[in-house]
Amino acid sequence: MSAAAMLGATPAALAQSAKAWPSQPIKLVVGFPAGTSPDLMARTLAEPLSQLLGQPVVVDNRPGAGGNIGAAQVARATDGHTVGLMVNGNLTIAKILNPATPYDPITDLAPVSLIAVAPLVLVAPNSAPAGGPAFWSAAKASGDRWNYGSPGIGTVAHLGMELIKVKAGISPLHVPYGGNPAVITGMLGEQVNMALLPPGLAMAQVQSGKLRAIGVTSAGRSAVVPGVPSLSETGLPGVELEIWNAVAAPRQMPQAHVARLAAALAEIVRRPAVRAQIAAQGWQVVGTAPQGLANRIAQDTATMTDVIQRNGIQAK
Template sequence: MFRPQRRHAIAAAIAMACSASPVFGQTPWPSQPLKIVVGFPAGSTPDLMARLLAEPLQQALGQPVVVENKTGAGGNIAADQVARATDHHTIGLMINGNLTIAKILNPATTYDPLKDLTPVSLIATSPLVLTVPASVNTSGAAYFAAARQSGDKWNYGTPGVGTVAHLGMELLKAKAGIAPVHVPYPGNPQVITALLGDQIQMSLLPPGLAMAQVRAGKLKAIGVTSAGRSSVVPEVPSLAEAGVKDLQLEIWNAVAAPNSLPKAHVNRLATLLTEIVRRPEIRQKILAQGWQVAGTSPEGLANRIRVDTAAMADVIQKNNIRPN
């Protein structure tokens, strides 16, 4: 007769084997290559993040993992493709806007983030850096005092209407009591060029873009939009240190799936992705790109989506922001 400990060990081993194996008659998942759809071009942050995840995810799943770039509409074309997928082998690497305010900003958006997509895992987050020309000779509270005095004579640049940088600046204006005028550009490279040429006075930029210019002495960082200092750019103070209270804003990348993907597959992907991004070598690569690892459960990402959707929807409605 087996000892109690022996019986328990055998029962645990059987349970583990059953959970790892498909039920008889069911096809193992994934049964074909898994596709990660990215709404931005090769070399963009979402693209780099997806390709960083693809190889270890492929090793864990035992099936090829391919990245497909489907650009346009700020990533919403790709998000729509994911939302409509029914093959159980299509997921997306998306940014904030695709999973939060896409439908609120533009009612004509062909998918509803909250109804058509299933959260899988929040991959990485980053604050934005309030960046100004190198010619600015003030910082901290003195900078905001000068901004308030200048009123609408100052301008700020963003990579477009409805972007996180745009909504974040409108939120900053309300919190700091400043009134710079919005100047939209085709993308952040053009925003940086305008800052370098003193054509605009400020912008909220991702650390990966801003800090190369700041460290070269070509631009100046006033503060980050996180609640405190960020591990991504620990040398830059938070805007709270400059007297701007109750402002917390981050950009983020996340993996989402169509609602058609079974919950068991969603949970498996979330567990694998969380383990992958927390590996020291992967964490370091993500940090080098200007991001802080998150790695959450589907429920963690769903909560983040709810909170950010409410905050950004409030900014959109109060400022009557609509896409061009």
Template structure:
């Protein structure tokens, strides 16, 4: 039997190539050597998995190798700084909310300013967070929150760094549910998971893909998601609103950004190709399997998201008096 290529995929690819061909001549000959995707989190983290998922199809589209380089630490800001400082026209970054919004607001001494030194390329995918706990924790959401309330500051919670949405979101949850666990930052979520399994932390807000892999493996317990209702990404996990937490809506995202020094023609080429890649049915399915919903916006769409979210996250920082290293 003759197999026919997916027509929608071919049409989308053709459209991306037409868009790229309409760009200035300098974009047509770029890149002329391997492209580097810097990830500010360790291997196995959600941004790392996303970067490795798009690397191969992006390499095929560009005709050059695409290399993923992990530069973990400071909630992804070490990697983001490396991208902001890059001047080789062949370095981009896969980043999370905080790296592109409140890095300078959180820490005025930060070595880069995302709003001035990074150029949006594409918002790839979004997801709610899953409140996750050790297996010893109560399975019922209301019972778990009651136990956390009683434990007060004897419990800890982990996050992949100060200023990440997992950190800021937990501070919001603490105020809404009258909790008092102490924040313990880690280089990335894999270390948070290890600490939770080992009993060093009693809860964390994790991306769905990472959380549910541990839940299905019988190592952790999913308490609830941070969406107003149940999420299609993890439909079997109740919303935290079902446990009595009101007005909680938190979302994480993965996006690609570039240094301001990258010519606009190259940014436009990358944006068009990335939108095509993440919207391909086979890639969309893999992203969903990782616990994400495809966004697939162009550079302007990501810029709008940054503009809308920055003041919201900044308000959480100011109201909770969150400082670097705290």
């Protein structure tokens, strides 16, 4: 059903359109390699989604450009059965950070559902001062002799650290790596002084005694990383930042189909077994309607655009 036809359609007609969809296998595009966090999330959702919708759900990995290659494929899709599992940057500041990005998150993609969120954990080598006040004092005194690592320019970890620099009045240099595993390697070798990492990666290192957790970027303590203080508790208020996974569709997908997919995803992530799987991956389940994701996109786009413009950050 076209967008024009939908405007004049009755509720019964829209319901029938949604019921008839999907009529073929669904392709769930992931813009990251197999084994990464977005890939694991997609594979957690694929089987129960297939059972609920009555069609196979095939995970299609299209890695590159921080997930933007996969997002661009979704934006271009015209088969009505291609959607994507995406991260913050793909749905917010992709075009702002790099005008050459081959899609626009706002005009080319339709929000479906915010699946899960997690704070980031600020970590440092074990040689770093213990306790928040001592850590921030050392960071200020070190100036640009300290650095911080990130999995790449324009990632949430990069922009989050730039926000922390402003809030804390510190000036470590940015060292972009090719991914979080390389950041961790650099930190274990004490070539990196601090970094924001996803909870699953951070706490594996902290609990094994290899790295020190300084604080978490949630408003208060997070159930995802119990026992780690918020950054506010360490003496750094005003830093609230989350990473998230969401499902988006091509903008031209009929609203009835988007609504049916969102409802199916919301039902799936509330199942105890699926919630447990997602929690084990270091995430807190959300499962919103399309408008809920749209609201989050608008909020995060405004926050991150401010950081990008204030610091003159550009994709390279």
